[in-house]
Amino acid sequence: VNDGTTGFRCPERLLGQPEGFTSDVFSVALVTAHVISGGNHPYGKTADVEQCEENIKLGKRYKRFTDTLSEIAVDFLKDMLAPDPTQR
Numbered sequence: 001v002n003d004g005t006t007g008f009r010c011p012e013r014l015l016g017q018p019e020g021f022t023s024d025v026f027s028v029a030l031v032t033a034h035v036i037s038g039g040n041h042p043y044g045k046t047a048d049v050e051q052c053e054e055n056i057k058l059g060k061r062y063k064r065f066t067d068t069l070s071e072i073a074v075d076f077l078k079d080m081l082a083p084d085p086t087q088r
Contacts, residue, residue: 007049029080
């Protein structure tokens with residue numbers, strides 16, 4: 001897997017599965033979460049992008065990224081970050 005920015009790729013790409021527009025939704029949510037949370041990554045510590053990608057594959061979100069976000073923002077991002085592309 002060499003396409004996309006390490007740490008910000010959708011689970012489908014990381015798992016070698018077919019991608020669609022919902023893959024872009026996931027990636028937009030990652031970038032949005034990173035920006036509005038002050039640089040926190042939804043799937044781990046930003047400095048450890050390999051671990052972030054492993055957590056993306058496992059659907060394992062990093063709890064602390066939501067600490068600075070409103071409930072509305074968390075709900076919005078949670079839907080966009082659903083591991084199953086059919087649920088985004």
